[in-house]
Amino acid sequence: MQRLRRLFDLLAGDPQAERAVPPTGFTARLTVLTAGAMAFLAVFAMALSLATGRLADRWAAELAQTSTLRISAPQGQLDAQTEAALRVLQTTPGVAEARALSADEQRALLAPWFGPDLPIESLPVPQLIEIIEDADGYDPAGLRARLQAEVPGAVLDDHTRWREPLIEAAGRLRLLGLVSMGLIAVATAAMITLAANAALAANAQVIRVMRLVGAKDIYIARAFVRRFTLRALIGAALGTLAGTLAVMLLPRTDAAGGFLTGLGFQGLHWLWPLVIPILAALVAFVATRQAALKTLREQS
Amino acid sequence: MIELDNVAYSYGGGELFSGLDLSLAPGSFHFLTGPSGTGKTTLLKLCYGELIATAGQVRLFGEDARALDRDAVALTRRRIGVVHQDCQFLDHLPVAENIALPLTVAGLPAMPDDLRDLLGWVGLTRQAAQRPPELSGGERQRAALARAVIMSPEVILADEPTGNVDPEMSQRLLALLVELNKMGKTVLIATHDMSLIRAAKPHVSARVLRLADRKLHLAGADL
Ligand SMILES: Nc1ncnc2c1ncn2[C@@H]1O[C@H](COP(=O)(O)OP(=O)(O)O)[C@@H](O)[C@H]1O
Ligand SMILES: [Mg+2]
Numbered sequence A: 001m002q003r004l005r006r007l008f009d010l011l012a013g014d015p016q017a018e019r020a021v022p023p024t025g026f027t028a029r030l031t032v033l034t035a036g037a038m039a040f041l042a043v044f045a046m047a048l049s050l051a052t053g054r055l056a057d058r059w060a061a062e063l064a065q066t067s068t069l070r071i072s073a074p075q076g077q078l079d080a081q082t083e084a085a086l087r088v089l090q091t092t093p094g095v096a097e098a099r100a101l102s103a104d105e106q107r108a109l110l111a112p113w114f115g116p117d118l119p120i121e122s123l124p125v126p127q128l129i130e131i132i133e134d135a136d137g138y139d140p141a142g143l144r145a146r147l148q149a150e151v152p153g154a155v156l157d158d159h160t161r162w163r164e165p166l167i168e169a170a171g172r173l174r175l176l177g178l179v180s181m182g183l184i185a186v187a188t189a190a191m192i193t194l195a196a197n198a199a200l201a202a203n204a205q206v207i208r209v210m211r212l213v214g215a216k217d218i219y220i221a222r223a224f225v226r227r228f229t230l231r232a233l234i235g236a237a238l239g240t241l242a243g244t245l246a247v248m249l250l251p252r253t254d255a256a257g258g259f260l261t262g263l264g265f266q267g268l269h270w271l272w273p274l275v276i277p278i279l280a281a282l283v284a285f286v287a288t289r290q291a292a293l294k295t296l297r298e299q300s
Numbered sequence B: 001m002i003e004l005d006n007v008a009y010s011y012g013g014g015e016l017f018s019g020l021d022l023s024l025a026p027g028s029f030h031f032l033t034g035p036s037g038t039g040k041t042t043l044l045k046l047c048y049g050e051l052i053a054t055a056g057q058v059r060l061f062g063e064d065a066r067a068l069d070r071d072a073v074a075l076t077r078r079r080i081g082v083v084h085q086d087c088q089f090l091d092h093l094p095v096a097e098n099i100a101l102p103l104t105v106a107g108l109p110a111m112p113d114d115l116r117d118l119l120g121w122v123g124l125t126r127q128a129a130q131r132p133p134e135l136s137g138g139e140r141q142r143a144a145l146a147r148a149v150i151m152s153p154e155v156i157l158a159d160e161p162t163g164n165v166d167p168e169m170s171q172r173l174l175a176l177l178v179e180l181n182k183m184g185k186t187v188l189i190a191t192h193d194m195s196l197i198r199a200a201k202p203h204v205s206a207r208v209l210r211l212a213d214r215k216l217h218l219a220g221a222d223l
Helices: A002-011 A015-020 A025-065 A075-090 A103-114 A140-150 A160-202 A204-212 A217-248 A267-298 B040-047 B070-077 B095-105 B112-121 B137-149 B167-182 B194-200
Strands: A066-071 A095-100 A127-133 A154-157 B002-011 B014-024 B029-033 B055-060 B080-083 B155-159 B186-190 B207-212 B215-218
Touching: A015 B095, A025 A160, A025 A217, A025 A267, A066 A075, A075 A095, A075 A127, A075 A140, A103 A127, A140 A154, A160 A204, A160 A217, A160 A267, A204 A217, A204 A267, A204 B070, A204 B095, A217 A267, A217 B070, B002 B040, B014 B040, B014 B055, B014 B215, B029 B040, B029 B194, B040 B055, B040 B155, B040 B186, B070 B080, B080 B137, B095 B112, B095 B137, B112 B137, B137 B155, B137 B167, B155 B167, B167 B186, B167 B194
Parallel strands: B029 B186, B029 B207, B080 B155, B155 B186
Antiparallel strands: A066 A127, A066 A154, A095 A127, B002 B014, B002 B055, B207 B215
């Protein structure tokens, strides 16, 4: 309660205290510019975090649920082995559904490389079986062992082998985005502390006079804290606006189909950037308050 | 009000004074004289908590000055009006706002009527909107005195209030300080100007202290 009151005291407007401390043009501009630039960067870091987070979740969900069985066998044995494999799969715990792809589906898979109208029936193309897992999943090692015994031509591809590093990369990118936001906050705090210290040094005589006529530290600090908090808020609001517009205007490259289209905000996530100016103001508040009270304590 | 017990002040360059006793009783009037550089300003700074004695005890309204935290020092200064040797104004604010500054920083409203009366009392009505650097020496000293008394303090400490001011203006400033003492305020004036002390003689019963040879002496008979 006491702390809350002090917080309020520090932010409450006092035009007289504001007048006592003369405005210092360059620290004001420095703070607005820094907060703006940092907020702009923070929007991208935030977009990166959210997008890679979504990507990692989606990939993880997809690959946790599907896998493929490939059956290579001489032409005469292919159907028999496919039948055998499907029987094995039907009795495998954790497999919700197993389905042999039709010739049309297989042709569609090959079309990007061989073009349409590939006479697939006359080629020694392996048969693919799509496996959909239930929530618990199956044991790949156990399944492989059973298949080896009953369907010698079967190869189980459980996707993890090639997709796991991608999920890890996406998770890492999300972490990098979060670390970037942290670094941006720290850099902002450092810059604002420097600017606040410059303002305090430039006003050493003003502070001295205010102390001499009976001003408490908190009163003097308030004039600086209010100013820097407001400047950071305004700068960060402008920077956030610019950054959000830039993300909105990113070209929609749907053809690329992957990562790039994902960079941006979706749905309610568009509200997240609103947090940035508030955080910037909070950072400025704490940084300036620390700087001001420290400087005041060091003076007579 | 303000009591010094066996007080000493030393700094890097050595000891300025020691074994100093002084008691400013309510309603008393003191002059503090002595050659330049003997520590008159330093002694005043001990009395409003800007410096801390290196030995002995300074009591401000009964409190040990050494034990006061920063907020308590601020509150104590609101009860002591100081006319600083170098005035200490905020040059970017008009004279009237400088005079009202102690009220402002205490979060108290400056009553326009009171402020106008005070400006009239020190004869600065016309200069209210000017900036301190535009004032003459005597005007600055009177503005400093107005600021020192705006909180209606119990004690007024004036450090060379008549420095670089012509004799006629000195008389006017002295008259204001004597008037404040008649209103019951405790007054201490540090000055090396002996003519000022002689001029005060007919109007007030004052005690004259002399700081010399690192000690505080009672300068002959009280005036
Ligand atoms: N902390 C300090 N550091 C250096 N010099 C000091 C310090 N305090 C006082 N002095 C010196 O002590 C002397 C006394 O100063 P002051 O109190 O202003 O004397 P007065 O007001 O009688 O002229 C001055 O020469 C000043 O430079
Ligand atoms: Mg002096």
